[in-house]
Amino acid sequence: MSASISPRRRGDEPEERCAVTDCPEPAVRSLxxxxxxxxxxxxxxxxxxxxxxxxxxxxxxxxTREARTLGRLDW
Ligand SMILES: [Zn+2]
Known part of the structure; x- marks a missing residue:
């Protein structure tokens, strides 16, 4: 039996993707x-x-800034 080594990703670089559906960019912020x-x-x-x-x-x-600004305006 040859031991099959399952390839593992290294944990050094977490690959976080942008949460926006069609966006392929890597994430820079977690919110x-x-x-x-x-x-x-x-x-x-x-x-x-x-x-x-x-x-x-x-x-x-x-x-969010616009939302804040809108909150200041009286409508
Ligand atoms: Zn994005």
Missing amino acids: ARSEVRKAFPKLPEEPRRANLCRAHYREFKKA
């Missing part, structure tokens, strides 16, 4: 999903953390 869904409501609720790539993290910050 609470409830926060991220304020900016990206389409995200599934499943994991508790949502990873965002740089571009989407920017969008997230922008979206």
Whole structure:
């Protein structure tokens, strides 16, 4: 019997992908999903953390900032 060694990924580099569905970018930030869904409501609720790539993290910050600004305006 030859021992079959199952190839394992090295744990050194966690491959985190951006949580936005069609986005192939690597994640740079891990955020609470409830926060991220304020900016990206389409995200599934499943994991508790949502990873965002740089571009989407920017969008997230922008979206939350706009929400805050809107909150100041009286409509
Ligand atoms: Zn992304």
